[in-house]
Amino acid sequence: MTQEHRNKSGFETRAIHAGYEPDPTTGAVNPPIVASSTYKQDGVGGLRGGYEYSRSANPTRTALEGAIAAVEEGERGFAFASGLAAEDTILRSLMKPGDHLVFPDDAYGGTYRLVDKVARPWGLDYTPAAVHDAAAVAEAIQPGRTKLVWVETPTNPLLNIGDIAAIANLAHAAGALLVVDNTFASPYLQQPLTLGADVVVHSTTKYVGGHSDVVGGAVVVRDLELADRIAFHQNAIGGVAGPFDAFLTHRGLKTLGVRMDRHCDNAERVVDFLVNDSRVAEVIYPGLESHPGHAVASRQMKRYGGMVSFRVTGGEAQALAVCERAEVFTLGESLGGVESLIEHPGRMTHASVAGTDLEVPADLIRLSVGIETADDLVADLDRALG
Numbered sequence: 001m002t003q004e005h006r007n008k009s010g011f012e013t014r015a016i017h018a019g020y021e022p023d024p025t026t027g028a029v030n031p032p033i034v035a036s037s038t039y040k041q042d043g044v045g046g047l048r049g050g051y052e053y054s055r056s057a058n059p060t061r062t063a064l065e066g067a068i069a070a071v072e073e074g075e076r077g078f079a080f081a082s083g084l085a086a087e088d089t090i091l092r093s094l095m096k097p098g099d100h101l102v103f104p105d106d107a108y109g110g111t112y113r114l115v116d117k118v119a120r121p122w123g124l125d126y127t128p129a130a131v132h133d134a135a136a137v138a139e140a141i142q143p144g145r146t147k148l149v150w151v152e153t154p155t156n157p158l159l160n161i162g163d164i165a166a167i168a169n170l171a172h173a174a175g176a177l178l179v180v181d182n183t184f185a186s187p188y189l190q191q192p193l194t195l196g197a198d199v200v201v202h203s204t205t206k207y208v209g210g211h212s213d214v215v216g217g218a219v220v221v222r223d224l225e226l227a228d229r230i231a232f233h234q235n236a237i238g239g240v241a242g243p244f245d246a247f248l249t250h251r252g253l254k255t256l257g258v259r260m261d262r263h264c265d266n267a268e269r270v271v272d273f274l275v276n277d278s279r280v281a282e283v284i285y286p287g288l289e290s291h292p293g294h295a296v297a298s299r300q301m302k303r304y305g306g307m308v309s310f311r312v313t314g315g316e317a318q319a320l321a322v323c324e325r326a327e328v329f330t331l332g333e334s335l336g337g338v339e340s341l342i343e344h345p346g347r348m349t350h351a352s353v354a355g356t357d358l359e360v361p362a363d364l365i366r367l368s369v370g371i372e373t374a375d376d377l378v379a380d381l382d383r384a385l386g
């Protein structure tokens with residue numbers, strides 16, 4: 001398939017074919033796992049295909065990077081050892097000490113720790129703002145000083161929705177770039193670069209890998225000058241995806257479209273059940289018309305995703321009991337895999353923000369709805385609610 005043909009193809013075709021041509025010597029339809037740190041040179045400096053040393057480039061990683069760029073409709077992709085390695089590389093590529101960052105006030109906890117405990121001591125200044133409130137983001141921007149506006153949408157665990165196009169305009173008007181953490185939506189449901197974002201970042205550990213068997217991260221950009229800065233820092237800092245991890249992540253990406261549709265189908269079934277159950281006090285899902293971000297989500301997302309949060313009527317004790325009684329839903333952190341997960345954010349993923357403005361309700365439960373049989377998921381929740 002030629003590059004031109006691929007660029008005109010649909011999402012699933014790009015997810016399956018972009019980034020790799022069947023191997024010229026064997027015809028292997030999947031990228032070989034190239035377990036080599038170094039490459040034979042044909043004479044000094046005579047690199048074959050540009051490969052010299054695997055921190056700088058590795059063919060298995062190159063294939064993944066091409067595919068992830070194609071599904072995000074970007075020009076270049078970069079694969080990292082984790083989502084946080086990807087984020088660290090963005091911060092150090094695009095900011096310098098003294099610069100200012102606007103940052104979600106309910107950011108993923110690890111991202112918050114990176115910004116507050118690593119980037120801030122290094123010299124970055126930041127202002128938290130609610131991404132679902134464009135006016136609050138506008139107020140947090142310091143024109144001339146703010147170099148990056150960082151958005152997650154939907155956010156975790158309250159599934160707030162930021163208006164990517166509106167925030168891109170605000171950032172650009174102030175001379176800043178917009179970074180979108182697209183982990184929760186996945187590139188199948190939302191393509192931030194097409195809405196005006198400058199940089200997309202993923203924890204590919206979640207939906208892109210999709211099988212809870214590999215940790216990884218990715219960055220995608222359109223602008224080639226930005227790409228050069230990211231490429232330089234990816235190599236200079238060195239938090240790259242290894243070839244085995246790159247292979248697994250790429251394999252996951254190929255089925256992202258069909259998995260996401262089933263995640264969304266099942267999440268809708270679960271939401272339907274929960275909103276009609278008297279043991280449930282509130283259901284938080286961007287697909288519900290009652291969700292404050294519903295209109296924006298409908299504009300910028302293909303569907304509403306596989307993450308569902310809800311509050312129970314029986315307080316924290318009931319929330320903890322539901323988490324412990326569930327059987328098909330596995331009690332655990334993380335998200336985005338084929339298996340359904342349940343967790344109590346207040347005691348688990350968000351325990352570190354207890355007592356701060358980011359504290360989440362004690363009666364809140366978060367589900368990562370997997371792709372098992374929907375009836376089994378509903379029956380499991382029905383039983384677990386007690």
Ligand SMILES: *Cc1c(COP(=O)(O)O)cnc(C)c1O
Pocket residue numbers: 082083084085108110111152156181183184202203204205206215216217
């Ligand atoms: C998991 C996650 C990260 C961090 O990624 P790792 O792969 O765990 O390093 C960043 N952002 C979001 C939204 C996440 O869910």
